[in-house]
Amino acid sequence: MQTTPYGLRTHIGILGRRNSGKSSLLNAITHQKISIVSEKAGTTTDPVQKRMELTQVGPVVFYDTAGLDDTGKLGQSRIQKTNRIIDRLDIAILVAVADQWGEFEERLIKKLESSDTPLIVAFNKADVALPDGKLTDWLIKHKLQWVKTIATEEKGINELRQLIINTALEKTSAPRSILGDLVTADDMVILVTPIDSEAPQGRLILPQVQVIRDLLDNNAGCIVVKENRLKNALNQLKVKPRMVITDSQAFKQVDADTPYEIPLTSFSILFARFKGDLQTFVNGVRTIETLRPSDKVLIAEACTHHPLEDDIGTVKIPRWLNQRIGGELRFTNKHGADFPDTIEELKEYKLVIHCGACNFSRRQMLNRIEKCKAAGVPITNYGITISYILDIFDRALRPFNII
Ligand code: SF4
Incomplete structure (x- = not known):
């Protein structure tokens, strides 16, 4: 059976502290036992994914994530995995227990606001605690929508599902066409x-x-x-x-x-245009002129595959670039979700060259672009780089009126 690729789904993440009921909430939303539910904090160790069709929205993928307040060395690695999931989200659901609300939730909201990720707060365990007036005023001030749930009893789940649908329809980017402005009927x-x-x-x-x-x-x-x-x-x-x-x-x-x-x-x-930002990539490719031997270049692919003999990312692009600058650059190849987590790590590179990211959501690719911008590191993509090195750049960009 063919299923919709990940890159064409709406990505919805369930975030929050350990033991706030994230897994129960995912099970209730999907009507399935996907995540292991336990009273023991930290039961969800790796992000759990569930692909499904959501009425009116279409294909979505839900992520149940490990608690972002996890501790210890293992906990830190789980938090890193959850942070990588956050980068790809079209919608975030912050699951909180009202009487535990604090700096943790507000820091997470700030992070999501900085990447413009639409957010819904689910006050779970509403039979135990409800948000007080001060907290609801704070949510109103931050223009946040919230819902009260008791996931284990499936209470508030229909309201939450409706909020997700409304948010997906209003705030996530509408499906775009790859060639809609470049072709007409019968071309x-x-x-x-x-x-x-x-x-x-x-x-x-x-x-x-x-x-x-x-x-x-x-x-x-x-x-x-x-x-x-x-x-x-x-x-x-x-x-x-x-x-x-x-x-x-x-x-x-x-x-x-x-x-x-x-x-x-x-x-x-x-795909540079469809998934990312063509103008940023076009600006980024000109950095090739300033590269010197020993400079570090990051080559990132959104999927993982076994490198082939004359692989584009690990062999061809490095070879063409070395020939172009007349010396040896230092290349790092990253695949799938593997990408520098911090601005400091990114700053080591003089240039990032990314594949077309066909299996990423647009938001995921835009988040990578924003990270590079924050680090002051130019980013471009495979096709633009190859056309530039082979002197086909002007011709290959001409259909987009961008140069
Ligand atoms: S563009 Fe190519 S390398 Fe990148 S995710 Fe798609 S198939 Fe993989």
């Missing part, structure tokens, strides 16, 4: 996808699949070819295609084989 687009050792067996990779679906959503059509069949395809078409979109690794050949008047870009550049 024909050529997609170039090399089938080399990096291509997975028997299928296309997610950015390619998502672009095909997006073209169909926009009533446009496409022809999918390998790079060595592009010339034939162009010759056979009676009308010029609206544009050619290539895997970045075939940029050089596709640039040579595509007449200049036909717009050309890459899947990765489309």
Whole structure:
């Protein structure tokens, strides 16, 4: 069965202190026993995920997280994992027991406010304690919505679910189109996808699949070819295609084989815009001119895969960059959720180069961009970097009117 990829789901996290009832709340919201519930504080050690369809919202993923007040060495590693989940959230639910409210909750709210993450407060164990007037005034001042719940008895859960739905519909970014402003109905687009050792067996990779679906959503059509069949395809078409979109690794050949008047870009550049911030990435790539041997460069991929022989992130981009600057840069490769946790760690790098992040939510990628900005470290992406190194930059960015 095909399920909606993580990057296209609304990400909802359940946060709070240990033993505030986070796991019971997730079980009550989803009507399933997903998280282990125990009176013992700290039962949830690693984040638990539940994918489901939420009425009116569509595909979502819930995260039940470890308590952010955990202690000890193990506790710190759990907190680190929870913090990484926070970076990807479209909506946060802070679970609190009213008579334990304090600096911990207010610090967490400040953190969520700083990343503009919509927040709902659930006062759980409402049979034990209720928020007093001072606390509700504070919540009103901070424009926060709250609900009272007793998760173990499924009380207040319908109200909470409705608040989640309203928040998702009002405050999270509406689904965007990858190509909606670049094509019109009946346009024909050529997609170039090399089938080399990096291509997975028997299928296309997610950015390619998502672009095909997006073209169909926009009533446009496409022809999918390998790079060595592009010339034939162009010759056979009676009308010029609206544009050619290539895997970045075939940029050089596709640039040579595509007449200049036909717009050309890459899947990765489309995703730089769809998931991230194209202008920031375009500004970031110019840092390549200032790189010197021994400078540190971070290469980050949003998914984990076994590195291949001529892997783009670990082999090709480092090789091209070293050739470009005429010396050896120091590269660090990170995968999946692994990304510098602190601004200090990020500051070690002169440049961050990120993949298209097809399996991240947009908020997750934007949070990484914000982190880099806070550290004063330029960030760019794979496709933009490759087009820059191969001197196809102006052409590859032309469809977006951005230079
Ligand atoms: S490396 Fe990045 S863009 Fe490529 S498939 Fe993985 S998440 Fe998607």
